[in-house]
Amino acid sequence: MSKRILLIEDDREISQLIASHLKQENYTVVAAFDGEEAAELFRKEKFDLILLDLMLPKVSGMDLLKQIRETSVVPVLIISAKDSDLDKALGLGFGADDYVSKPFSIIELTARVQAAIRRATQYIQAESEPASHTIQYKDVILDLHTFSAQVRGQNVQLTSKEFHILKLFFTHQSRVFTKEQIYQLIWEDDYFGNENVINVHIRRLREKIEEDPSTPEYIRTIWGIGYKLGV
Known part of the structure; x- marks a missing residue:
């Protein structure tokens, strides 16, 4: 079964670019375009990774991240044009696993997605003893x-x-x-x-x-x- 990714990005052009590439890598991608829609999808469905833009309408990416971390340790990768050290520190401090600044290489983003999912799953495999x-x-x-x-x-x-x-x-x-x-x-x-x-x-x-x-x-x-x- 393919891994499920919740992609939260209000720029539909960027969202389509990311989703198209990740689907080619056999991921299932569910897109949300504002914070409220994303929060509702997160409550109803299960995801293996979340790609989160910070500058979202209705509910900000940072507030959404705090909501997610109240109930889940699902890997969260921030993708944002806000690339100052303070923004990165805040994002990581609120529980993000990684931070990718725009503009980014789609190949690099895919590699980080793969690494985050691999890290999140490797320690929950059943052990023999x-x-x-x-x-x-x-x-x-x-x-x-x-x-x-x-x-x-x-x-x-x-x-x-x-x-x-x-x-x-x-x-x-x-x-x-x-x-x-x-x-x-x-x-x-x-x-x-x-x-x-x-x-x-x-x-x-x-x-x-x-x-x-x-x-x-x-x-x-x-x-x-x-x-x-x-x-």
């Missing part, structure tokens, strides 16, 4: 089947990127990762020195799992190098 379904460090448990996390006995909703970053640290407990390595391993893309993407995700992750994010016990900063698990 029940013991391999979870990874635990201190008071945090990651469930690789349900793509969920428990922190001190409470369910905590992580985005796809946050989950994969945490899994990376949990499975390499003594290793220090540079920001470049984290980006290449999680985003599966070349790193162009945009530290803001990594900083935002680490900050949001700390806010969700740390008792005191200002003095983290789980994700430690190794100054001048990167991050490691707090052991």
